[in-house]
Amino acid sequence: MDLNLFTLLGEIVVILLILLLILIAITLILGVYLIKNKKLIFPGLLLFALNLTYPVIKKILKWFQLNELLIDEISIDLINRINRDKFRTLNAKDVIMVLPHCLRAPNCPAKLGESGLECVNCGNCSIGIIKTVSDKKGIDMYIVPGSTFIKNVIKKRPFKGVIGVACPLDLNLAMMSLENYCPQGVYLLRDGCINTIVNVDEVIDLINATQPVTEYKAEDFN
Numbered sequence: 001m002d003l004n005l006f007t008l009l010g011e012i013v014v015i016l017l018i019l020l021l022i023l024i025a026i027t028l029i030l031g032v033y034l035i036k037n038k039k040l041i042f043p044g045l046l047l048f049a050l051n052l053t054y055p056v057i058k059k060i061l062k063w064f065q066l067n068e069l070l071i072d073e074i075s076i077d078l079i080n081r082i083n084r085d086k087f088r089t090l091n092a093k094d095v096i097m098v099l100p101h102c103l104r105a106p107n108c109p110a111k112l113g114e115s116g117l118e119c120v121n122c123g124n125c126s127i128g129i130i131k132t133v134s135d136k137k138g139i140d141m142y143i144v145p146g147s148t149f150i151k152n153v154i155k156k157r158p159f160k161g162v163i164g165v166a167c168p169l170d171l172n173l174a175m176m177s178l179e180n181y182c183p184q185g186v187y188l189l190r191d192g193c194i195n196t197i198v199n200v201d202e203v204i205d206l207i208n209a210t211q212p213v214t215e216y217k218a219e220d221f222n
């Protein structure tokens, strides 16, 4: 290889690095704006930049010991916004809800069935309230201990829309893999193996948004 070829390759690498830095800046600026202001601007640009930079930004956030889940939260908010209008046209009967088993109380009496935990609505955790509202609305709810159960549910039960609750990383991955099912997600406020926390009002708002629209409130079922 002569010197000119090395110079050309070097210039291409520098240009690619500059493009990557620009895309990272676009993702972080538009993404943080979305999370902080609940407003989505340039959705196509954000989606494009996020898809190309997700693994790099995750690594950078980790290196600098920053919240690496930020990029998952941005992605979840973006997918929610993109699918929101279509999700609102779906009939509740065509929507399923998937909750993580870690939301249950330590003394949960639910047994594990083929499609996950079978909540008996003992009143010891927020799943009971969500179950009451989803039953009223006609949305099938599944409490799953892992991705194998999600696959079982998807195989057995046809659906057009899905409401998911999980930690930001799992939720983002699940929403990306279910992109054809109008996914709407709420990420956990506290992560862990048991007694995790979700904003129940946000989940109920999603249930209410399906057709026919309802106005159930968590406090009505406490």
Ligand code: SF4
Pocket (backbone or CB within 6 Å): 103, 104, 105, 107, 108, 109, 110, 118, 119, 120, 121, 122, 123, 124, 125, 126, 127, 128, 129
């Ligand atoms: S409400 Fe359901 S999931 Fe929660 S602890 Fe009781 S039985 Fe378990």
